[in-house]
Amino acid sequence: MALTQLEMRELPLFRKLRHSVGKAVADFGLIQEGDRIAVAVSGGKDSYTMLLLLDELRRRAPVRFEITALTIDSGYQGFRSDVIEAFIKTLGIPGHLERTNHYDIISEKRRPGSSYCSICARLKRGALYGLAESLGCNKLALGHHSDDFIETLLLNQFFVGSLKAMSANMLADNGKTTVIRPLVYVAEEEIIRFSQRAALPVVCCRCPVCGSADLQRKRMKNLLTKLEKDIPHIKNSMLKALSNVHPRHLLDQRLRMLNQTGTPADTPV
Numbered sequence: 233m234a235l236t237q238l239e240m241r242e243l244p245l246f247r248k249l250r251h252s253v254g255k256a257v258a259d260f261g262l263i264q265e266g267d268r269i270a271v272a273v274s275g276g277k278d279s280y281t282m283l284l285l286l287d288e289l290r291r292r293a294p295v296r297f298e299i300t301a302l303t304i305d306s307g308y309q310g311f312r313s314d315v316i317e318a319f320i321k322t323l324g325i326p327g328h329l330e331r332t333n334h335y336d337i338i339s340e341k342r343r344p345g346s347s348y349c350s351i352c353a354r355l356k357r358g359a360l361y362g363l364a365e366s367l368g369c370n371k372l373a374l375g376h377h378s379d380d381f382i383e384t385l386l387l388n389q390f391f392v393g394s395l396k397a398m399s400a401n402m403l404a405d406n407g408k409t410t411v412i413r414p415l416v417y418v419a420e421e422e423i424i425r426f427s428q429r430a431a432l433p434v435v436c437c438r439c440p441v442c443g444s445a446d447l448q449r450k451r452m453k454n455l456l457t458k459l460e461k462d463i464p465h466i467k468n469s470m471l472k473a474l475s476n477v478h479p480r481h482l483l484d485q486r487l488r489m490l491n492q493t494g495t496p497a498d499t500p501v
């Protein structure tokens with residue numbers, strides 16, 4: 233059985249994670265007075281942890297803001313949305329569950345051999361934006377952690393030929409919803425330990441590719457694990473690199489204007 237919120241708050245690891253989220257909120261200006269934040273809760277370890285941390289912050293922060301948990305049921309048979317709803321209820325946080333026919337759409341539209349995840353994630357993201365907006369939420373919190381940022385950076389470099397990761401605070405393409413990622417400073421390994429210690433009621437998405445999806449991301453994960461043996465601080469260094477960009481020492485022609493001006497910090501290495 234999951235620990236009570238009171239018991240979770242007493243865990244030293246929870247305090248550490250709270251500190252990391254507080255730092256992200258301060259560094260990237262993630263939360264302002266009066267914000268209504270939709271928190272995407274899939275029933276996985278990351279989103280549960282984010283929900284608990286944002287709720288804790290809401291109680292303690294000097295600014296007033298509201299949170300609402302949003303869950304999208306994509307229609308995969310056996311998905312235990314009832315477990316998620318029950319857990320959110322015990323936390324006393326308002327929650328909304330949207331049942332969709334995404335599985336039918338994917339089955340109909342997906343071309344043989346194409347990625348299951350890309351269409352599924354796109355549909356889910358669209359549903360989250362729509363639901364957040366209809367509930368009057370100006371922000372949508374997503375549970376990407378620091379490993380997601382680093383792996384995305386590598387994926388884009390290795391397979392797309394682009395130097396980009398994710399933003400911690402960005403206006404979405406719909407021009408209305410600001411997407412925030414409060415777990416940017418939290419490592420996946422910490423979330424795993426916390427979710428096990430707190431016995432969070434993690435549920436499986438029950439999609440046809442669950443567990444075998446995103447093989448390239450897994451390759452990046454394995455690569456980082458190997459490199460970490462020789463370079464223990466590699467992940468911290470890579471995350472730091474994302475906030476220490478030297479545009480003059482890159483090759484993108486669109487940065488030429490910047491290159492002519494430069495910045496005081498932009499010294500050659």
Ligand code: SF4
Pocket residue numbers: 348349350352353437439440441442443445
């Ligand atoms: S793993 Fe399954 S639920 Fe997750 S994005 Fe891929 S298809 Fe969708």
